[in-house]
Amino acid sequence: MIDIKDRICDVVADKVMSAEAAAEFVKDGDNLGVSGFTPSGYPKAVPLALAEKGKKTPFKVNVWTGASVGPEIDQAMVEAGIIDRRLPYQTNGTMRKAINAGKVKYADIHLSHMAQMVRYGFMAGRPTGPDVAIVEVCKINDLGDGKVGLIPTTSMGNSSSYVAGAKKVIVEVNTTQPVGLEGMHDSYVPLDPPYRKAIPIEKPEDRIGTTYIPCEVDKIVAVVPCDITDKVRPLGEIDEDAKHMGANLVNFLKNEVKEGRLPKNLLPLQSGVGSVANAVINGLVNSDFEDLTVYTEVIQDGMFDLIDAGKLRVASGTALTPPPECQKKFYENVEHYKKYLLLRPQEISNSPEVARRIGVIAMNTAIEVDIYGNVNSTHVCGTKLMNGVGGSGDFARNGYLTVFFTNSLAKGGKISSVVPFCSHIDHATLDVDVIVSERGVADLRGLSPKEKAPIIIDQIANPKYQPWLYDYFKRACEACGNSQTPHILSEAFDCYKLFAETGSMEGMVEGK
Numbered sequence: 001m002i003d004i005k006d007r008i009c010d011v012v013a014d015k016v017m018s019a020e021a022a023a024e025f026v027k028d029g030d031n032l033g034v035s036g037f038t039p040s041g042y043p044k045a046v047p048l049a050l051a052e053k054g055k056k057t058p059f060k061v062n063v064w065t066g067a068s069v070g071p072e073i074d075q076a077m078v079e080a081g082i083i084d085r086r087l088p089y090q091t092n093g094t095m096r097k098a099i100n101a102g103k104v105k106y107a108d109i110h111l112s113h114m115a116q117m118v119r120y121g122f123m124a125g126r127p128t129g130p131d132v133a134i135v136e137v138c139k140i141n142d143l144g145d146g147k148v149g150l151i152p153t154t155s156m157g158n159s160s161s162y163v164a165g166a167k168k169v170i171v172e173v174n175t176t177q178p179v180g181l182e183g184m185h186d187s188y189v190p191l192d193p194p195y196r197k198a199i200p201i202e203k204p205e206d207r208i209g210t211t212y213i214p215c216e217v218d219k220i221v222a223v224v225p226c227d228i229t230d231k232v233r234p235l236g237e238i239d240e241d242a243k244h245m246g247a248n249l250v251n252f253l254k255n256e257v258k259e260g261r262l263p264k265n266l267l268p269l270q271s272g273v274g275s276v277a278n279a280v281i282n283g284l285v286n287s288d289f290e291d292l293t294v295y296t297e298v299i300q301d302g303m304f305d306l307i308d309a310g311k312l313r314v315a316s317g318t319a320l321t322p323p324p325e326c327q328k329k330f331y332e333n334v335e336h337y338k339k340y341l342l343l344r345p346q347e348i349s350n351s352p353e354v355a356r357r358i359g360v361i362a363m364n365t366a367i368e369v370d371i372y373g374n375v376n377s378t379h380v381c382g383t384k385l386m387n388g389v390g391g392s393g394d395f396a397r398n399g400y401l402t403v404f405f406t407n408s409l410a411k412g413g414k415i416s417s418v419v420p421f422c423s424h425i426d427h428a429t430l431d432v433d434v435i436v437s438e439r440g441v442a443d444l445r446g447l448s449p450k451e452k453a454p455i456i457i458d459q460i461a462n463p464k465y466q467p468w469l470y471d472y473f474k475r476a477c478e479a480c481g482n483s484q485t486p487h488i489l490s491e492a493f494d495c496y497k498l499f500a501e502t503g504s505m506e507g508m509v510e511g512k
Helices: 010-015 019-023 045-056 093-100 114-120 159-165 240-258 275-285 301-308 324-332 334-340 352-358 392-396 449-459 466-480 494-502
Strands: 031-034 061-064 083-087 132-144 147-152 168-174 213-216 220-226 269-271 292-295 312-317 341-343 361-365 368-370 401-405 434-436 441-443
Touching (some): 240 441, 275 301, 275 361, 301 312, 301 324, 334 341, 352 392, 361 392, 441 449
Parallel strands (some): 061 083, 269 361, 292 312, 361 401
Antiparallel strands (some): 132 147, 147 213
16 A cells, blocks of 8 residues: 555544545445546545446445546546536536436536535535545644644645535545645635625735645544546647637737726736637737736646746636646646645635626636627537536626637537527626637627627628628618517527538538
8 A cells, every 4th residue: 555654644544544445435325525626636546446336336426526527537437337416517528428418417507606505505415515525635734633634735626615514534645746735725615694704805815714624533534545646638739729819818908908997917817727728828928918916716837837937926726737747847846836826715716706806807718609799608509518617607797807718610610609699608798798719809898789799790700601690690680670689580590400410500601
């Protein structure tokens, strides 16, 4: 067994056991609250042991995470057939197929809501906490009085609330995670109504909690050594479209500063996850902006580039998910980088209250947008789940400025990312200030729907599909007279029907 004596305190030494032994504490029908947010800081050994257990003796559990996690949970446990219900967010292909095939029940939930919904007893079966919390740490400290301090690894997610509310706690001590991570976290669980107080954050760098997650020793049923690494993924190359989007954003922000609507060092930045979001941050690396701050969910390699360029004062988030090379750089220089980084529970990192107070610039990606500014972030052709809404809703409605990014085309031009009417709407036009594509910027603030449509078609849509969209809008206006939001409902979704039949929307341009 892996030696973890130098990472744990004496009061839990007698609880050390194998992942297989720990898996026996999980029973059929249990709700599991696990650490992790993106493939970062999630338990690995015990989920793999649960999957093997399920192959021999079938059982079902419900899995609650922070957001997406690694394949040890969302692939191995799915393939073993032991996950009945999954929430609040996922990105794994195996899990996605199981959800879309109806094999796993999935609830898409705003990420800032998840922990409090568990505490409120809103989950299926009305529990007030998970039956078992399984969390990854790099170290366990003795706090005295029958309590220990769990030092998280590369994410916080919902770990603080899951540990506080769980009946049983299984702790994985991961020896691949440096103990130097200690001091980078800020664990804080708000009180629930009617006793809730204001979250006392006025600047991204404000600390309000503890550097550890407190836990009663008696709740810990197992301490499991683990040496399995985070399955962080390399991001795709920043292509020309992404570079143009980043440049378009920087030019837009420069004008906002010029017009006096933003300070010269902007306001705290929130950026979604993925290659496009990372490209946008990289656009800022090569800009003239300095003394930047970040208040976001996931800290990707673009944030480290900002640190290296001397342009970032602080990055507050709930997870670190740099690609492998950047992760290695971080681990080798953890004492340097952690001075700029702060990881909080996701109900704090994504808090609508804090986002509104400090004036976050919210930047997230869309699958598609429609001509009136509604945004679809989650479903392909209205029915097939892609990932989930994630934290975009937390920030979109509450940011100082809300920006969504989309390529004008998808699938090599077979799909227009601008459509007459979104097949699924996650963010109503009310919550969308600006849309950016590689072609330009559509500033929608204060405009009526009929004012928005020509701007979106002209600035965001691809020229290939513009004639179809202009024609639809013109005919909708004629058919609906002076209505607020003109539509021809009998053909608003024809592009999806055509795509289902032919695998392309190109026939809309050809008038087929």
